[in-house]
Amino acid sequence: MSYNETQSRVIHWAINDAPPFHVLHGEYQRHGVCDVLTRVVHRYLPEQQASYLQMPQPRISQALDNKEPVCFPCMIYKPEGEARAVYSSPTHFYYPHHIITSAATAKTLRAVYGEPVSLEKLLDDPRFRLGYPAGRRYGVLQPLLNEHDPYLARAGTGGAVAILHMISSGRLDYTIDYPIVANYFQRLYNRSMVTLPIAENNQQPVAGAIGCANNAWGHSKIAEINRVITQIRQDPELLEVLQLWHSNYQSNNDDFDSFNQQWLQKFNDNTAESQQRLR
Secondary structure (H helix, E strand, O other): OOHHHHHOOEEEEEEOOEOOOEOOOOOOOOOOHHHHHHHHHHHHOOOOEEEEEEOOHHHHHHHHHOOOOOEEEEEEOOOOOOOOEEEOOOOEEEOOOEEEEOHHHHHHHHHHHOOOEOHHHHHOOOOOOEEEEOOOOOHHHHHHHHOOOOOEEEOOOOHHHHHHHHHHOOOOOEEEEOHHHHHHHHHHHOOOOEEEOEHHHOOOOEEEEEEEEOOHHHHHHHHHHHHOHHHHHHOHHHHHHHHHHHOOOOOOOOOHHHHHHHHHHHHHHHHHHHHHHHO
């Protein structure tokens, strides 16, 4: 079998230490959202072999920029695409990014900024120190963050959890992340964190998708994944892990599965409407 034939049958997954997306150690090892997602992909594409490459987030971005033959299962879906990657259809939806902070700082932020919090105003306030893992991207919030250097962009493995430990101990004031990250921290370390909604994302959910290198190899992998996207979205193991990590979401008592299915259906309807207009 030639090299090209071998490559056509392998998906090279880039993974990183970023619970609860990838959980590489401990009680929930390989039971992160994106750990399960990669297993589910191969359940419906059994002819594709899985190869796993552990690397930090900045290195994953570099690999995609270099058009290396890798896929990353934890990307934010971009309907317009980008030079870096080609995207699958959304695999699932997340609750929107929130400010995550301690109870004491949350009380102060509510008093100063109300709720939801204006991220633009908060970023301009030197009294509050922002930290987040190096290499993280934040969808519609990214342009605001590009204009402000964080107090700390934490490099290395386990960045999100390390940031929450620093907030819990008073060395940082807040981070920006998905509520499921706070849920993971609370579940493992029994330290309560508060999630505050952000005004600038208008409480819009975030579509998760698989991204592959924007080259012929990546396009072929995404075509294969999109062929079975309905089965992936409905897989019981994926739905179970999504419910697990969203189950402690304190600001919304709606069932996560209903939320997820609602937004997937809305995506399908919008896609069908767009295709109809093009005919």
